[in-house]
Amino acid sequence: MTTVQTVTGPIDSSELGRTLVHEHVFVLNTEYNQNYQDDWDEEERIRDAVEKLTELKGLGIDSIMDPTVLGLGRYIPRIQRIAAQVDLQIVVATGLYTYNDVPHQFEHRGPGLLVDMPEPLTEMFVKDVQEGIAGTGVRAGILKCAIELAGLTPGVERVMRAVGQAHVQTGAPITVHTNPANESGLVAQRVLEEEGVDLSKVIIGHSGDTNDVDYLCRLADAGSMLGMDRFGLDLFNPMQERVGTIIELVRRGYVEHVTLAHDANCFIDYFSADAKAHAAPNWHFRHISEDVIPALLEGGLTEADVETILVDNPPPRAGGVEDARRPGGGAAGRVSPCGGPCTSSSRCARA
Numbered sequence: 001m002t003t004v005q006t007v008t009g010p011i012d013s014s015e016l017g018r019t020l021v022h023e024h025v026f027v028l029n030t031e032y033n034q035n036y037q038d039d040w041d042e043e044e045r046i047r048d049a050v051e052k053l054t055e056l057k058g059l060g061i062d063s064i065m066d067p068t069v070l071g072l073g074r075y076i077p078r079i080q081r082i083a084a085q086v087d088l089q090i091v092v093a094t095g096l097y098t099y100n101d102v103p104h105q106f107e108h109r110g111p112g113l114l115v116d117m118p119e120p121l122t123e124m125f126v127k128d129v130q131e132g133i134a135g136t137g138v139r140a141g142i143l144k145c146a147i148e149l150a151g152l153t154p155g156v157e158r159v160m161r162a163v164g165q166a167h168v169q170t171g172a173p174i175t176v177h178t179n180p181a182n183e184s185g186l187v188a189q190r191v192l193e194e195e196g197v198d199l200s201k202v203i204i205g206h207s208g209d210t211n212d213v214d215y216l217c218r219l220a221d222a223g224s225m226l227g228m229d230r231f232g233l234d235l236f237n238p239m240q241e242r243v244g245t246i247i248e249l250v251r252r253g254y255v256e257h258v259t260l261a262h263d264a265n266c267f268i269d270y271f272s273a274d275a276k277a278h279a280a281p282n283w284h285f286r287h288i289s290e291d292v293i294p295a296l297l298e299g300g301l302t303e304a305d306v307e308t309i310l311v312d313n314p315p316p317r318a319g320g321v322e323d324a325r326r327p328g329g330g331a332a333g334r335v336s337p338c339g340g341p342c343t344s345s346s347r348c349a350r351a
């Protein structure tokens, strides 16, 4: 039995059901919101989110993992109000979202810095997982960091190592925002492995932005889950290409490494709702249920494959706190038919 922390309390991992591993309720900047969003209506935004998430539940999705962390506008009291009104389960995250530097709040505090002290980021992340976030009692169920085209900058590396250390202390799974264009998922795996992370508990996020199946297999062979998690962002990779890549991964025996999501949101302050709908008309919570799953089935996946992807693969089930702490827990150490560290029990691509 693995316990998963949701906004409304702990549940057994078997209760998560069909899970999208990367969806945001809100993406915003609090300072921008407080100074420039004159039209912000808190009650209307909550009503809207409740409506969209209720619709998602009606389309057969039981849970979402919301990797909205520092840098993306995490505010748990607002999420609590929404979670109380929807049947859908929400797992929230801790971590820090930066492509370059750490925020100034951490610039001078940490090992070897002006204020020489243990890494405050690690302490924050561990507290969020073990005690709860900002006095709400809501515990983070997943850790998050990012590595983009700028690569492993000092700030990105500091956050990533803190996330890795928090994983080692808590067993919480990790999701990493990566960019396949510079294969930054491989860098994330190296750094996290150096920190002692069990790579089978790591989702390499935004892997679905590429159709380079060999790159994806390298990530999976190291044990990680692949975040095929931007369905609807056709401007980065069209749906049919994303679907074709998943079909090829499954054909090669990697069904146990595939996870799904849209990386969508109920509200984002990057652009207006109209501009969002114009630029990415399919970028909404209905797309996977209405379009993607039918296309996967038509392309040859079985209903059982889809259940594996949606129900079995999301990482709280692949190994939660208890699993990670159990000696020999997780998939690390298993050897695939190709002799690599692949965790898949299905047929191996290289066998």
Ligand SMILES: [Zn+2]
Residues within 6 Å of the ligand: 022, 024, 067, 263
């Ligand atoms: Zn995201």
